[in-house]
Structures are given as C-alpha cells and as structure tokens.
Amino acid sequence: MPERLLDDETLESSAVVANSAMNRERQLAGVNSYTRELGFNPLEWIMARTAQSLQTTIGWLDLCCGTGRCLLQAADALARDGLDHLVTIVGVDLVDFFDRTPVPGTALQLSCASVTSWSPPRRFDLITCVHGLHYVGDKLAVLTRVAGWLTDDGRFSADLDLDSIRLADGRPAGRKLATALREAGFTVDTRRHRIGRNGPGIVSLPYTYLGADDRAGANYTGQPAVTSYYGESPVPRRRQDVGADSSE
Template sequence: MTADSGPRLLEDSALERTSVVANNAMNRDRLLSGVNSYGRELGFDPYERLADRLRAAPAASVGWIDVCCGAGRALLEAERRFGTEFPDADVTLRGVDLVGHFAAAPATARLRLITATARNYLPDRPAELVTCVHGLHYIGDKLALIAAMLRWTAPEGRFAAHFDPHTVRHRDGSSAARAVVARLRAAGLTYDGRHHRISSPGALALEFPAYLGGDDRAGPGYTGQPAVASYYDW
C-alpha cells in the first residue's frame, strides 16, 4: 500500500479495469528461447518439453495452456515449430490474456488466442503443460487462479508459474508469505524462492482461505513493476 493511504480492496471485476491490471505492455515480446524468453524465465523450453513427449510417443496428445500470454509470441512460435516437426500430431495450444493485443492471428486450428479474464476461463481438457509467466502479479485472487491452473494440468503434466508470496496479505495487511508457501509445499508444490517460481508435476487439489479483495495501489513487486496485493482471511 502507499505511504499516505491504506489499501483499497477491489473485487476482481473492478481490478481488471485498472491500469495496473489491464497492462498491454506485460509479456509482449517474450519468445520461446533466447535472452527474453519462456525458456529463460521458466528454466525449461515449453516446446521441447512437449516435443520430447511426441518423439517418445508419436500418437500421444499434447496441450499447452498459457495464462496471461500477452502478445502470444511464444505460442505462435510453438505453433510454427510443431507444424514443421509434427505436422500430423494431436497438439492443442491455448493462450489466455485479458487485453488481447496479440502479435498475429493463429495460422492453424491447433492454436487459439483467447481474450478473457483468467478467472472465467475453462479449458476444453486438461493440458500437459500449464504456465503463467509473470502474470500472477496482476491477478486479484491469485490463490484461486493457482488452484484452477492446477486443476487444468493433466495428471502427468507440469504446472509452472511466477509467484511472489509477499503479495499475499493477511486481513491486517501483514505478509502471509510464510503461511502461503507452507500451504503450497504441504500440497506437493515446489517453491523456488530464488527465481520466484512455483511448480507441480501434475494436477493437485488445493483450497485456500476466503479472498477479501485486491489492492492495485500496493506498489512494485520484486520485478520493479506495479503489482496487485491480494488479501485473504487466513
């Protein structure tokens, strides 16, 4: 919260209309590999992870859901690479973004770029890979979205997202980081504090305390960019 005012707790529909959340600069140019890439941010190349599965089992189905996908450049690149290496494979790529300023239109039915709020998205089926690269910083009910993304992950899939536990707050405004990290780890997730990442090898069921609202005036998170602080009744 700012020094001269307390938090203003907004419901998610109101948060999504603020300049902090409706941020068309977020995740605009990030590609699959290279300096500014998903590979660098996640610690693995999403395409190669799914391609390895197809190389081992060409008849398998693979899917990737990328939440807060920004311009969708990584998904568009993955679509091109799958088209070259696996033209006949069963591949499903889905990108979800609130703003929807996508870099290009999909070239095939394999890819859908969807303008929608992440909280209202329901996938066609679980995916072998579910990611959220620096997107949770802008979400009000972060814990509900984490729980949803884990449900969208196939049993033998992988979930990975950036997460700043210090943006989760108690009702009185104090950090709930220790409580939320303990809850995530107890459920089977891994939290990498150095890289601010949470991950899970497959689907998990999670429940969290009641969400009270989000504050878009909380100030910058660890990225240095404005972020939303999320308040819960722990």
Template sequence: MTGQQRGLVSLTELERSSVVANNTMNRERGLAGVNSYARELGVDPLAWLSDRSPGARSWLDLCSGEGRALREAASALPPDAVLTGVDLVGPLVPLPTPPAMEEITASVSTWAPTRPYDLITCVHGLHYVGDQLGLLTRAASWLTEDGLLLAHFDPESIRWADGGGTAGRAVVAELRATGFAYDSRRHLLTLQGARLTTATTALPFTYMGADPTAGPNYTGQPAVGSHYSRTITDTAE
C-alpha cells in the same frame, strides 16, 4: 464482495485498473533467448513438449500477452499439438492463428478449459491477478496425470486482509503441503501431476479483495496486492 476491506477493489474494478489492463510484462517474450520463456522458467517449453509422446503435447499459457511463444511453438511442433493462450487483453494486433493454436481473450480469473493440459504456464501473470491462490488451485486441477504447471509467484504480494502484513510465508508453506515446489530464487512455483479436483489443492485462505496500488514487486513493475483472511473451519463433532 461481501465484507470487502476498505481500499480493496472487486474483480471488475481491478481488471479496469491501469496496472492490469495496460501491463506489458509478457507482450514480446518468445520461446528462447534473452527475453524468453526458457530463460524465465528454467524449462524450454518447446523441448519439453517435443519429448512427449503423440497426443500428449498440449500447452495452456495463462496471461499469454501477444502469444509469441505459442506461435513459435506451433510452427515447430507436430500437428497433434494443442496450444491455448488466454489473456485479458489479447494480441494488440490480430494475426492469423496457426491451426494448432487457440487464442482466447478472457479473464483468467473466471475462464476455465474444457480439457486437461500437459503443460500449464503463467509467466509473471499472477502479478496482475486478484485471487492468485484461487487461480493456482483451479489450474492445478487442469493438469493431465503427468502434466507440469509452472507459474511465477511473489509471496510478498499476498497480504493479510486485517492489515497484519505479508502472508507469504504461511501461503508458501500451505502450497508446499499440497504438492507445489517453490524456488525463491526464480520466484517460481512448480507442480507435477494432476490434482483431479480443486479440493485436492484447497488452501485455508479466503480471498477478500485486491489492491492495485500495491506498487512495484521484485520485477520492478507495478503489481497487485492480493488480500486474504484465514479460512475458519468448523471442527465441532
């Protein structure tokens, strides 16, 4: 990465780090109950999808871990449902994939879907992504017209690359300006409705690199620090 700050690592280095490659944050989480998507998100994905009309029951889960929640949903939803899980490591023990479900082992930082989704979730997954704002911008463009995006987000993990401390307050303000809502109690970002291009949710920040040694975040688990500089816009006539 050109101009990368000292101590920050590239995407390849980050994804090989023990903090990212071996994280177990989302391995066993199911749909409902104590350790569940419904509890973490405040929204039951199965109920939300079940209330949708036929042909509008698609769910993309980023950083899906073992894909347990998707598997549970696949067994309960009508045959028209489309469920996709994307994870850097993928299931540690491969299991037969339900017909409505697709499991993709890939980096969420570079992967892109070939269709829009009605529901997009990222349950504590952003904590292990270098360019968090880039992924949020891209994911916003993957929603259907009345789709819903839900993602856990820690503003304290967004840092100024020049050593000026946290950029969290500035980033949350810009995210809200583009249509996101942020629940600080749940550390949850919500976006309702499609943003047809990444330009629709463009943020005035340039990603400079990641710090896998940032230490624990609000979950108590080691997480990644994402470093940005302000994007300089040429306003000359």
C-alpha cells in the same frame, strides 16, 4: 489492509492489469524469453512428451500469454516440422492484443478471457504462467483451479511473488502460505519467485479472498503489480490427488 480493495471484475479494468510492459514481447527462447523465465524450453519439453505419449495430442496451456508471441513461434516451429497435429497450444489473456490471429486448424488457439473465470476445453500436459499472476486478484483461486487442469503426469510452472499475497492486517502471508502450498502439492521456490506442480489434485487452501490493491507499486520485477489480500480460514483437509478424466 488498504481502505480501498477491488474485486476481480473491477480490478480487470485497472491500467496496472492492462500493463503492456511485462509479458507482451516475450519470445520462446533468448534473453527476453519463456525459456529464461521458466528455466526450461517449453516447446522442447512438449516435443519430448510427444515422443513418450500414446495420447492423440499433447496440450500446452499458457495463462496471461500477452501478445502470444512465444506461442505463435512455437506453433510456427511445429508447422514447419509437420508436427502441429500432435500438439494443441492454448493461450489466454485478458487483453485482446495478440500479435496475429492463428490460422484455423493449426496447433494454436488464442482466447481473450479472464483467467479467474475461464474454463479449459481439456486437461493439459504443460501449464505455464510467466509473470501473469502479478496482475491477478485472487491468485490462490487460480492456483487451485490450475491443479485440476493437469493430466496425470502434467507439469505446471509459473512466477509467483509471495510478498504480494498479504493478510488482512497487511502482513505478508509468507512462510505459512508457502507451507500450505507445499502441503497442497505445489513446489515453491522463494528465491526464484517460482511455483510449480506435477500432476493434478483437489486443492483447498486456508485463506479467504478479500480483494486486491492495484496501487501497491512495483514488485521485484520493477513493474507495478497487484497485491492480493486474504483472511485466514480454518485449516482444510489434506489434498486428495485426482486423475484426469480425459486428456482431450
């Protein structure tokens, strides 16, 4: 473990965390897009959900949204089709560097906040995080919180580099962590560096956050990233699934 580990508050002022090269210019669809990174088009997924749901609005939350370009494109498409009243899109990013300010009353809300402390205004049908976890200190805490933000049949999809989650002795948490995540209700695709989840739950993982290293260097994306360190804790009780109190 490095001698110098940062807490989340200090980490958020790091130049690595403020990196503008990762998720700043990503579009909704195309070569450099959410559709390519997630393996599905989130707007099409949301629109399919509106046709099936009796809810007042369908919610999409994007964590670490960068400039919000993808979300702005999605909101514009909804407005053109007269469907923006059916969907609420919320984007959260640590850096207030959004492409433009959404028009009040439209489908999109953009917030400048830390994903480790931000609290959602509702539960969401879709939660995405494209490469954002690479720059978060307590990655497992974010996953634990996200599990409680989903609607009963909600979907979560994000990039996750398991090699960037390490134990106090420096070893990657690796296969044992992947097993714990799967037992807690997540899907883990180590080949695609992707984590997902269907439906909410109360999640407890057998790890205690120790701090983060912003000098770890590049991860599989080729960009500098943050390595998070954890101590192993006693095995928690198995998760309990919970239903959403409200979709609003």
